[in-house]
Amino acid sequence: MIEFLVAAAAVVGVGWLVRRKQRQRLAAGSPDGIPCMARHPAGAGRWRMGRVFTGPGAPCWVPRRGEPVPLPGGRATGVRAPSVKEGISINPGSRIVACTYGSGADGSGADGAGGGTIEIAVMPLDLRELLEAVPPSGAEPG
Secondary structure, three states: OHHHHHHHHHHHHHHHHHHHHHHHHHHOOOOOOEEEEEEOOOOOOOOEEEEEEOOOOOOEEEEOOOOOEEOOOOEEEEEEOOOHHHHHHOOOOOEEEEEEEOOOOOOOOOOOOOOEEEEEEEOHHHHHHHHHHOOEOOOOOO
């Protein structure tokens, strides 16, 4: 019985530390971007570590190695939990946000150049911040 109490106290302590770190990052203005893993294009390739930066202008996913991927007119088309197979590559507790983006004047990619899809996996505490940067497709811009 004592082991269960010690384990529960450890879980509560780790949860408190994680939330504290996330609150400190948000209070500091999030200069380091949103830590995530992404798959570009969506459904293909491998998950790569990086960060989504939400500065002035369009958000941008910057992988740890490689070229940044700007997300002009980015819209979240869905949020889901990872599958069992994806849970091996990324944290199974994360949430995957499927996004579309375009390079047209309205961000729709109607001009046929540069539009694409990307899947971004973030931890649940960072999900709200990511959805503010890349709003759902039904939300009004502004």
